[in-house]
Amino acid sequence: MDDERTLKIRSRTDCPCDSGAIYHDCCRPLHIGKANATTAKQLMRSRYTAYFFRLVDYLVFTTHPDKREKNLHEELDNTVDDLMWRNLKIINSSQGGKDDKKGKVEFIAQYHHDGELLELHENSRFRKYKGLWKYLDGKGQL
Numbered sequence: 001m002d003d004e005r006t007l008k009i010r011s012r013t014d015c016p017c018d019s020g021a022i023y024h025d026c027c028r029p030l031h032i033g034k035a036n037a038t039t040a041k042q043l044m045r046s047r048y049t050a051y052f053f054r055l056v057d058y059l060v061f062t063t064h065p066d067k068r069e070k071n072l073h074e075e076l077d078n079t080v081d082d083l084m085w086r087n088l089k090i091i092n093s094s095q096g097g098k099d100d101k102k103g104k105v106e107f108i109a110q111y112h113h114d115g116e117l118l119e120l121h122e123n124s125r126f127r128k129y130k131g132l133w134k135y136l137d138g139k140g141q142l
């Protein structure tokens with residue numbers, strides 16, 4: 001687990017989701033359960049950052065229960081270290097607003113795998129569950 005010092009330094013650095021804000025004011029409140037994403041795009045960003053920091057609990061929590069496989073946590077635990085995320089660019093989004101029930105976000109995320117810089121281009125679908133935005137599924141290519 002991360003020690004306190006790592007967490008402190010992390011808090012003051014720019015958020016990996018590329019919002020321009022520092023992590024402390026951006027995705028962190030969502031990650032520690034102090035705030036909820038108001039839009040699908042915000043959830044998308046916070047999930048990217050959760051992949052970046054390997055916050056498996058948050059990734060499971062923000063996956064829609066209909067799509068939450070029994071072994072999701074274990075699977076993420078086993079795979080989350082394989083990719084080094086580098087950069088997120090949101091290209092497009094539709095619906096996913098405060099008063100919507102579903103939304104779509106298209107993004108390109110760059111990552112390193114075995115020393116190679118690769119790209120994931122995905123169309124993600126989000127749906128609200130009990131008033132909270134959740135990741136439903138995505139069509140994309142690694």
Ligand SMILES: [Zn+2]
Pocket residue numbers: 015016017018019023026027028045046049
């Ligand atoms: Zn962020």
